[in-house]
Amino acid sequence: MSYSIFPFPRLALFVAGTLLSSSALAAPQGTQGVQEFDPLAFPGQVVDDVVVPVPSEVFSVLDKLGEPNWRHEIRELNVPNTSDRTQLALLFGHVVAEGFVAVQAEDKEAVKEAGKDVISISTALGLTKAVRPHAQAILDAADKNDWKAIRKEFDQTQKTVKDTMEEMKDIDLSQCVSLGGWLRGTASVTSVVGKNFSADRAELLNQPMLVEHFLNAIGKMPKNTQEHDLLRSIRKGLSSVLEKMESAVDGFSKGAVSDISKTCETLLTEILVKK
Amino acid sequence: MKMTRHTFLSALTCLSLALTPVPALATVDESHDYAMEAATSFVEQGFIVREDYWNGEVKSGQKLMISHQLFKGNEYAFWLGSVNDNVELDLKVYDEKGHAIQIDSKSGNHALSIRVNPQKTGTYKIVFSLKSKKEKSVMWALAYGYR
Incomplete structure (x- = not known):
């Protein structure tokens, strides 16, 4: 056949x-x-193509399970000035995920900050032309408190950047965008779950397929990319996160949630350090 | 100007190409358009459509499988679209135990919609096929939304 x-x-x-x-x-x-x-x-x-959920898919469940204080989850980011494209791609995903947190908190100023960071990172990546219309739409929608439109634009921005990178044969960078976003989204989820632990909330961390996907993606990158400091740390961190997820057969303990949180936070701190 | 046999044939070829039905010019993104058309009524019901989606071209009748992360507490809708005419669409979502979990299915001319209410957070298998009586291969796009 x-x-x-x-x-x-x-x-x-x-x-x-x-x-x-x-x-x-x-x-x-x-x-x-x-x-x-x-x-x-x-x-x-x-x-064999994985669509990585955006943070708001998980945030919406957390909203149904209680009323997290999303404003407490917003971070003020000091985006480093760098020309390292791997770092920039990770930062881009990070910033977009930060935008999703700001939307969840319905914090207009934080959304605008994320929108401005999106513009500056896309400029450093040479993708201003593709991203600027979305970034402008984010800023305009923020003025109107149109949270639905902002959420859509952040998702669209990320897709545009990933598609453009793939057209430029930069598939590895595209994966880094998803990875940066996933790390920031997961850090927020673990933070919210850690503050008000329940088995239902913690179950949202059952995402081994996504972690395996990222590990495989890094494993398929060229050797010199794999040897990038950030990707080496991320690979090590993701392996430990995967271990926690796979051993949570009867559900996640508070300790496991805290461990995943620490790993994500450490990696995000590394991503934000100037190279 | 006198029309030669060559120019007449060229003109005839151009005309016949212009009148050729769409499939040769169809794109997978048009399949996404059909999926999005099917999503319209869901958006009115509060579903948020993801911008990312899967697409491609497949042999008619060939089954395809996608692994996807779903979260308990969300309701999901999947929209499978095809630009090809008269295609029989089928789509099921299975949980980790291999049980089909879709709760509602609506089929139109170029698109199929299903709803899913996952009882657990984890990886689900989306299995689908597109069968055409006329075409050997079929273009498709699969999108989803949540609320």
Whole structure:
């Protein structure tokens, strides 16, 4: 049986494992009405492209579980002046995630700060033309307190930057944007959960697939990129985070949440240090 | 100016190309447009649409699988769109135990929508296919939103 694979740049498709009969997807006898699925016996193609959730996807759940004080989670960032593109890409994701925290807090000034940081980092990355319309839209929407529009623009900004990087064959940088955003988002989540611990809140940290995705992405980067100080630290930090996630079979303890928090905070501090 | 056989044939070729149906010019982003059209009523109900999405081209009938992180407490909607005509769309979301968890499904001419209410935070498998009676390959885009 032959497979036709189509070379789209944003997609890496590969044939999954051994081909089995399509009955792998059918409900087994005796379980009528219950559809069961075994991903290891999947007879089709696996799309090896991961869409990383934006921080507000997790924040919205935390809002439903209580009323976190998002203003306490906002950080004043001192974005370093650097020409290191790996660091800039990590910083970009960090700043966009900071924007999502500011939106959750409905803090107009903090949103504007994030918008300005977005412009300055995109300028350093040479992506001003692509980003400026979004950044301007963020600033305009902040004046109108249009939080929905701001959230959409932050998401769109990140996508535009990642798409532009991918068009320029800078896929590694694009991964760094997602990584920086994920670290900042997770730091906020652990901070909120740590202040008001519950099993339901802590369960939001069950994200091993995303951590594995980032570790694989770093592992596929060229050797000299992998040897970048920040990526070496991040790789080590993510491995310890993954260990915590995988050992949380019966749920996350307060200690595990605190450990993940410390790891993310340490990495974010490193990202913000001038190289 | 006298029209030669060559210029006549060239003109005929141009005309026939201009009249050729869309598929040759279709793009995967048009599939995303259909997905977004399906998302409109969900947005009115408070769903926030993610800007990032998956897309590509696949052999008709071929099953595709995507791993995706979902969070308990959110409600999700997935929109599968295709620019190709008369395509049979199918999409299911499975939890880690292999149980299908979608709670609602709506199908149109170029798009399919489903809703999901995950009972646990973790990795879910999205399995989908697009079957065309006419085309060997089909273009697709899959987007999602949450509330």
